Amino acid sequence: MAEARKSTLWLVAERAGVSIASVSRVMNGQPASQRVTERVRAAAAELGYVPDATARSLKVGRTEQIALAVADVGNPVYVGMMHEISRVVTKAGYRLVLSSTGANPADQIDLLVGLNRGFADGLILSPLRAPEELGAQLKASRFPIVIIGAVPPGVELDNVRADSVAGMALAVNHLVEQGRTAIAFVNGPVDTTPGAARRNGYLTALQALGRSPGTQVSARDFTYQAGLKAATALLDKDTPDAIVCANDLLAIAALNVATRRGLRVPDDVAIVGMDDTDIADLANPAITSVNLGATKRARTAAKLLLRRLDKPDAPLRSVVIEPTLTVRESS
Numbered sequence: 001m002a003e004a005r006k007s008t009l010w011l012v013a014e015r016a017g018v019s020i021a022s023v024s025r026v027m028n029g030q031p032a033s034q035r036v037t038e039r040v041r042a043a044a045a046e047l048g049y050v051p052d053a054t055a056r057s058l059k060v061g062r063t064e065q066i067a068l069a070v071a072d073v074g075n076p077v078y079v080g081m082m083h084e085i086s087r088v089v090t091k092a093g094y095r096l097v098l099s100s101t102g103a104n105p106a107d108q109i110d111l112l113v114g115l116n117r118g119f120a121d122g123l124i125l126s127p128l129r130a131p132e133e134l135g136a137q138l139k140a141s142r143f144p145i146v147i148i149g150a151v152p153p154g155v156e157l158d159n160v161r162a163d164s165v166a167g168m169a170l171a172v173n174h175l176v177e178q179g180r181t182a183i184a185f186v187n188g189p190v191d192t193t194p195g196a197a198r199r200n201g202y203l204t205a206l207q208a209l210g211r212s213p214g215t216q217v218s219a220r221d222f223t224y225q226a227g228l229k230a231a232t233a234l235l236d237k238d239t240p241d242a243i244v245c246a247n248d249l250l251a252i253a254a255l256n257v258a259t260r261r262g263l264r265v266p267d268d269v270a271i272v273g274m275d276d277t278d279i280a281d282l283a284n285p286a287i288t289s290v291n292l293g294a295t296k297r298a299r300t301a302a303k304l305l306l307r308r309l310d311k312p313d314a315p316l317r318s319v320v321i322e323p324t325l326t327v328r329e330s331s
Contacts, residue, residue: 016043066094066305067120069111071128073100075222075249076277078126081148081298085124088302094121101127112137122305124148128192144308146301150193151318158304160319162292164194164274167323168201169208171244171272171290174325176209180242180270184214186230186254187246188222198246198274214240219250227253235261241269242331248273248280251287255330270331276324285329293321 009027013020016039025032026040066089070078086096097120101107108127123141126148127134135152138145147159175183185202188195195218206213215238219230227250234243235257243258245251251273255265263269265285273280276291300319307314 012040012043012047015047016040063119063121064094065097065120066302067097067099067111067123069099069101069108069123069125069127071101071126072221072223073098075247076279077247077275077294080277080294081126084295084298085302088299089306092306094306108134109137112141122146122309124301124305128189128194130193144305144312146305146308148297148301150197156316158301158308158317160297160300160304160321162294162297163320163323164197164292165201165204167274167290167292168198168244169205170323170325171274171288172202172205172209174288174327174331175242175244175270175272176211178242178266178270178331181211182214182238182240183211183242183244184234184238184240185216185244185246186227186234186250187216187218188226188250189220190218194222195246202244214238214242219246222247222249224249224253226250228257231257235263239269242272243269244272246274248275248277248287248289251289251330252279252283255283255285255287266329266331272331276326280326281328283330288328288331289326291324291326293323296321 009020009023013023016023018036018039022032022036023040026037068082068085070081072078082096082098089096099111101111108125120143122144124146130150130152132152135155138152138155138157145157147157149159149161151157151159172183183206185199187199190196190199203213215234217230217234219226227245230250231254243254245254251271255271258265258269258271265271271287273287273289274292275294276289280287280289300321304317
């Protein structure tokens, strides 16, 4: 009878001097005061209460889970990253927990608060925006974090990022070499890290060639539906002979809007995307795209986090993945 009772929340609650509801909250990683959390964990450890992975972490000090937080799980770039990270961490004995935070930093901050309660051993975060509030929460976090993308000012974390400026230069230079003279730009939101970097790359590349910028429009976000509206607005204003887009979803949107208007791609207008995802190759015509090394970024981030978990005091690393251009029928 006594042995059976040891497997119940009741006995842990009795030993800790708290309610069963409090024990349940702690075991499930839900909000609880530090005092209650410490008492429940101590009681559970003394009694050998290990009902699941969360409770098991009371004994071994780890959940054996790694969290990945991205803006949009429907974006093929993030899907590819997820698969690559999962492959690396699973091989090392961890489970991958996926979270879609959107582009809202508040959701990312909420996630960090939750993870600090012991939901996971580490986090790989790919933020679209990096405000001061997010930076403050990152600095206050008590577990390893690796950033895919730009690190907020004043934050020192392992990170891996793409060189969007160099990538945009590849796209613009290719179009100029093809004889294009009016190169327009369909971007995502310019208040995001990739949006700002790709706009900077577009302007820098044209300036280096002594060319004036073409018509620029910014989509509401980096999705196909937002791209349709942005490309429509662009072609309502202008008739460029080339359009460079901030990602492949926007490029496919621009392709569809152009063809619906009777424009031939690439004869009348060339189109170049970024990310070089599978959908670029599946489009008709297939879309020329800049490969920003999403798979390499994901694999590198996973390895950096595993390294940090194994060696907490290891020197910080910042890795830049160089882009390449995949030329297809759209240009």
